[in-house]
Amino acid sequence: MSVRRYFGANNRDAMRQVRESLGPDAMILSSRQLDDGYEILAMAEDALDEKVAQADKPPANDFAALAQRLLSEVQEMRSMLNNQQKKVTPTVHPIREMVNILQAAGFGTELIRELAAALPGNCNDVSAWLHEQLQQRIQLPSFPAELFSDGVIALVGPTGVGKTTTTAKLAAHYVMQFGPEQLLLVTTDGYRVGAREQLKIYAGLLEVDMHALEEGEKLDVLQDKMCGKKLVLIDTVGMSQRDQRLTQRIAELQAGAETPAATRPLTRETTQKTTQKTTPKTSNTRLVLVLNTASQRENLDEVVCLFQRTARESGMVIRDCIVSKVDESVRLGGALDVLIRHGLILHFVSNGQRVPEDLELPDTEALVNLALNGVAAEYAEFSQWLANFGEQSATPARAASGALQAQGKTVASLYEQLRADLPGFDFIESLLNIGELPANDQEAALTQWYADIQAEAGKVQPKTLHWARTKPVAGVKWHLANLPADIESCLLPLPILPEPVANIAKIHQNLGVQQHIFQMLPSEATLNWLNSPENGLQPWVAVINRNHRFRVRNADSKAATNATNNAAAKATNEKEERVAALALRTRLNSHHSVQLHYRGEAAKLTLGSVAVKLMNSSVEYQLWYGELAAEARGAGLVRRFWLLPKTVAADTAKNLIVAQLKGDEAASLTRQTHNLLQKAGYEHLSQPVSVALATTLAASAIHVEQSMAPVFNTARQRLFNLSGKRGKANGQKILAGLIQLLEATVAIQIMSAAGVRSE
DSSP states (O other): OOEEEEEEEEHHHHHHHHHHHHTTTOEEEEEEEEETTTEEEEEEEGGGGGHHHHSSOOOOHHHHHHHHHHHHHHHHHGGGGOOOOOOOOOOOOOHHHHHHHHHTTTTHHHHHHHHHOOOOOOOOOOHHHHHHHHHHHHHHHHHHHHGGGEEEEEEEEETOOHHHHHHHHHHHHHHHHSSSSTTTEEEEOOOOOTTTHHHHHHHHHHHHEEEEEOOOOOGGGGGHHHTTOOOOEEOOOOOTTTTTTTHHHHHSSSOOOOGGGGGGOSSSOOOOTTTOOOOOOOOOOOEEEEEEEESSSHHHHHHHHHHHHHHHTTTTTTEEEEEEGGGSSSSHHHHHHHHHHHHOOOEEEOSSSSSSTTTOOOOOOHHHHHHGGGHHHHHHHHHHHTTTTSSOOOOOHHHHHHHHHTHHHHHHHHHHHHHHSTGGGGGGHHHHHHHHHHHHHEEEHHHHHHHHHHHHHHHHHOOOEEEEESOOTTSSOOOOOOOEEESSSOOOSSOBOOEEEHHHHHHHHHHHOOOSESSSSOHHHHHHHHOOOGOOOOOOEEEEEEEEEEEEEEETTHHHHTTTTHHHHHHHHHHHEEEEEGOOOOGGEEEEEEEEETEEHHHHEEEEEEEEEEOOOOEEEEEEEEEETTTTTEEEEEEEEEEEEESSOOHHHHHHHHHHTTTHHHHHOOOOOOOHHHHHOOTOOOOOHHHHHHHHHHHHHHHHHHOOOOOHHHHHHHHHHTOOOOOOOHHHHHEEEHHHHHHHHHHHHHHHHTTOOOO
């Protein structure tokens, strides 16, 4: 018998060579992953005709039985494979697992030792424990936007960390909440070309007073300008932490001895009396350190140490910080490590250049997820390498595929179950086939694939359509597709190509959806369509930025309403305020509580609402605000605003908000899936095909996690077992199981490519 060896960049490339050389009926004898590619041993079918004829014919669709029979029949030929050794992934000690995760994420040895000492001996889910511990160790202010308390605030830090842009963002947020009259901007940056002009432009746009301090000048010269101002923001010159002039620059930020009490900040240790006429011995200027998260951990550590030491030498302290350039950071662990070890209080997170949109209040869960979730694959590979030092190690997905070939019957059964019970899952195979086409043919085939998906969605008649944001997913350059949801509000893996929102009427008609969920405020044309009685006044909800401004009745409107015979009262009743959503939390006039399951854990959602109008519209809407907290841990999970039509009843509004939260993970999970696919042997797929596959798998994982249908109870448990994870099943763990299921199915099909025939 003539056995031939084929070598390719991946299993699909090697299989393509086999088909071209031996035809579609070639017999696959063995396949394995090598350091530099993929190897397949195969032979022509006619060379095995006599041997195959002697064997009992296995069931046509039993992949596992066929794979096992083929392996036993060609055992003699397997001696040519250089004694391939069966790899068994050993059990990893919890501390070793924790060390691998934290080191891969960029954390330092000091914090790792501290966490290792606190790790419980009976810990069953190291990853979940780490997430909880790191979130608890990040210090936050006593209340949101505490930095806007009255006083003098100076942003300090090395060059290029984004102090000027951050100052402009802080100023814009302050103006939106409190107005421009009580804010003063100051710049001391006379070195960088255009620095003063840049801040001056922002000050002009915000209608805020601004002053530039010359080199050597202290804050004393601004006494007159600071009178009557509640907040003074200082953009300082960027200097290296090793610059000898740093001490002098920090000292120049001290407020003078006659600083008015109105301009002094409240410290954490004591509260200054408003009648105090002179400053205390310690400077009352509050220093806020701006840290670039894209820098190395060692560099950030030195910046904090030297800036804090310099501040102490000048009679000042640095306890507060803002982290910048989160969108440019590859590994966030180093920055979190420095924040935790030095006990810095994190006030804001800057993740882009836009003013003021890219400045957010810190979300500890999101920060820890960014730091840890992306290193899961790297940790698994490194752990395998440590356990099998000196031997060839496979990636986690490949190792899982090899193990799953021995359990092919279970894998095939699970795969067929998902194809039958989850609308859209059976389109994955055709998507993989598109990825094997020549590059010139893929675009047309993918367009037809989306058309078939939309036709299938029309047959399913989804209840809800989740409209994706019009801008790319955070951290990548591609857009998320629109996703329908069933009557349970569970996402369906039927991605609808993003179209201009003006086509909402067409999409609505083709799919027959009953309600709409938007991840941002719809356009004016879409709002007009939604509010038109001719279109049935469909229920909808839109996620709203906390800084979005609305028109609301002023505080005197309610009293004026009762005095209808008084003309002055009527005029007062018509007065309206323009207020940011964040400032409306204190005016909520109704409160509701909802229990739900959010990202793998039980949670409680507290809601309230208030009537508002958009700035450019006379239509009245409902603005809802909600805080979601984990019941078991008591930790805050989500704080968010939603806009709904005035005509929507309270119960319908709550259901719409819960439906939005249930699909909340789609964007982040799709991005994570896209990254995992690149590491699992699918890097040859074009970006549009890879994104479509990632979207379908992510929506499938969310559906399997959230669906209460009995058929998905078994699928959920099997996928969780395939993931090899511990703890509670959530979308991320089910996604890992789905990717391994896909890899195992492909591997089994390769093994049985020549033996499975239709009768």
